[in-house]
Amino acid sequence: MHVIKPSVRGQSLDPQGVETVSPLRHVQSAAHGDAEGPVRSLYVHIPFCSHKCHYCDFYSIVDTQDRQEAFVTRLMAELSALAPLAKGSPLRTIFVGGGTPSLLRVDLWTRLLTSLSEQFDLSEIQLQAPETEFTVECNPESVTPELFDRLVAGGVTRVSMGAQSFHEDTLKRLERLHTPGAVSEAIEAARAAGIGHRSVDLIYAVPGQTTPMWRNDLETALSLPIDHVSAYNLTYEPNTAMTARLARAEFTPTAEEIEIEMFELARDLTTAAGFERYEVSNYARVGAASRHNLAYWRQDQWLAAGPSASGHAAGYRWKNTPRLDSYLGFSDEGLSMVHDVETPDARRALAERLMTGMRLAEGVEADRARADADAICPGLSDELDRVAAEHAASGRLTERRDGTASRWVLTDSGVLFADGVASDFIAAVL
């Protein structure tokens, strides 16, 4: 755990008695000057779930102690401590993720939304100005019309629905609790409540799932009133129950060829339905890409609230403590205890821009990357060009002219090798 030792005041509630202080103090002072613009995005993490799905490695807990209220109180203090970093500018994107945000009680949502509008300027979001978004992640089994009404009143413009599949077998495999029918009802309810943008999450390559089943999932999803689909290849994350079961050979994972077939099917069916792939696993109708996620992938700045939330501002990256206990038990004038702080570093920033940029259909601005590389170390851009040329030669990457700018973009077949290309760029820069 990386803890920055305090040079500033801080009230320690850390059980070890170590006085710890949030690096946000450093971010605050770094952001104090005007070199860094205001932070325009905010992520809020709600760590509660009604059941821990065995494939999931997000930080969430099944709350048996009824700590929702204490959590919201603590969260509000954190939001008020973070607010000055927006420097009075209107926020453009808010994303409330989890866990299962829809599991938060409606009265607590009211307090949270009120607090957000009091602490931050939500005017642009409320006007639904271009490039703005206020997303809340929901699970089909825990939404109610009452909740949607409350969210709309609080300025929420978008829901991301954890559908995963419309097949009972697949849902069972994933340990998801809802029935296939619940998804369309939930999407319908969101629309009726006036939530303008609706997205569903789907998972493929689940053991037992066949390509026709996956086709059926996609077709069902695309028949709903939505403008966005995230289609994720099931990933065996370390330290999850599902990965342990895989290691014990309790089931057979999907073959690579089938995974590719499923990936291509998702691309083809969404395209036919008028969607475009804008990231490895994300498809949207024109103008409906997630602004908040794009802020991550374009390496903009964002604030982070709630346990395990990660933020990026003034060149710093940090992650809040991932445990609810220590989140509730520590406060540095509202700021959270943090882990894994990374201080500003031009190399790292460039490496990360290349890494996430490679996953985007828009790719990475090549000339800007070259200039940044040479500013770090003259000649470093040659290294980038070498990697780009290597992958261009194997047909994975192209340099696309786009007016005066040129961009490095992965080809249709190259998308499947995004990690390999990214790690080569990272190795060249770091």
Place this chain on the structure above:
Amino acid sequence: MSDAPLQIRNFSIIAHIDHGKSTLADRLLQLTKAVSEREAKEQLLDSMDLERERGITIKASAVTVMHEHKGQPFMLNFIDTPGHVDFGYEVSRALKACEGALLVVDAAQGVEAQTVVNAYLAVDQDLEIIPVLNKIDLPAARPDEIAEEVEQVLGLPAEDCIKCSAKTGEGIQELLDAVCEKFPPPREPVMKQTRALIFDAIYDDYRGVVLYCRVFDGRLKVGDKIRMMQMERTFQLTELGKYTPKPTKVKEVGAGEACYVIASIKNLGEVRVGDTITIDHDPAAEPLEGYEPPRQMVFCDFYPATTTEKKGGDFEDMREAVEKLALNDSSFTYQAVHSEALGFGFRCGFLGLLHMDIIQERLEREFDLEIVQTAPTVSYRAIIRGKGGEHVEVEVNNPADLPDMGSVEQIMEPICKLEIMLPKDRIGDVMKLCMDRRGIFKQQHFVSEAREMITFEMPLAELIYDFYDKLKGITSGYGTMDYEIMEFRPDTLVKVDVLINGEPVEALSLITHKLKAEQRGRALLTKLKKQIDRHQFEIPLQAAIGGKIIARETIKAFRKDVTAKCYGGDVSRKRKLLEKQKKGKERMKNVGSVNIPQEAFMAVLDTGE
């Protein structure tokens, strides 16, 4: 004690492991009152922990005690020997210092393979042998049957066996009497010049090199300027002494006695076990016979496991450790090597497999090193046709060093004489195992109603691949084996090269019999296929003999290298993952553009049986 002239007896105890050699030695010492009760609890002749743990005595040492027998004073010199025939050379040089040997056999277990091989060594040295049946206190003891076994297998009359228990002390007095009465005294000096045989040497951090000697002619005195006859070096003798078993200094030692010698010798490289010590100003004309350097028969490489960032440092740590070990084990050899695949390390030579295991374990335990060990190979000799057509014999301790097969006239390999003691009903299976390993059947010997002994000649190379484990498996643990290297013999041996993505990988090449080449090659490729990750391109794996492909495999290209999620805003996590992947690849060896993990270099061990 009486005024009768002092009688001297020099003898060793030889036994199969666990048959009670150390316990018996302690018991004998105790009876001669050299050791107190408390001291008797510890096995005095063994010194290193590791040896004790494995129940093996690696280092020979000598203990001298005074004893009275029938009113006559006796000086008894116990010369300890290593129990395992990997250390056969050490055993025989220790036996050179003796006139007699107690051959200890567990009265419940019976004669084992190691008993036989050890007995042969003693016979070779013309020693008087007293067979001892130990552990007669055990309910399962069958001394009369085992005495028959001794007669059957070793040709020593059953009624000569002395029955005793090192545990209860029963029969020990009788044994001591036999030592005094049956073992011959040392031979008379044949000249007045001094000749002493160095039968062991150890390195001690405090005293430097300590030699163990047996004086045959003349005498050694503190202050003598001594000369090593073969090494042609001189040293000042500063200390003489005996272990009684506590080290006790003496001023001089006469013919027939054993002692330790300290003479400001800094390291073991300056002396040779088997050399003869004489006095510089009045040297003997001829050394004692019997010097033969220990021969390393098994070789493998040790590399530091590059798990830490400090790459060079690991190698330096290893060098230091290896040098230290060599200081007190002169039969272990090392030479710095660089492998394309594994970086800098050492090619080490051992007397046998057990010796190799012990050294590896000591490096890891005593020096806290993490080691990558390559598959062991034996030492080959090859006859090479030179440019002018002349023939040259070269030693090949690493298959990679073998010149192109085109210029190789002949390859010779070490052959051992293998003794296997086994339950009768398993003979068929064991015979088959031996034949599969290119063994040549020599004889079958009746041991008892239930057991037989079979003798094979077998290439050492076939023994070093899990032969012992297989034997134990077939005989449900009852089979025992031991071997002795006999000679080098030519056979149709070939070098199998391994090509990964079309490029030969030296560290993976192996020498094997022509008839087995395909099987070994295929097994190796199957293993490699499991251990090498898929790449973005297809990787052909081939095994070849001099350009001719004998086996092939293919590692299919992966068609996908992308994770579904970017972990939301946790960009650092994703970046670190990719960095780690890249680092992992750096630690691997690149052959062309293929990354090969270190474990793959052990794949050579697989026999494909």
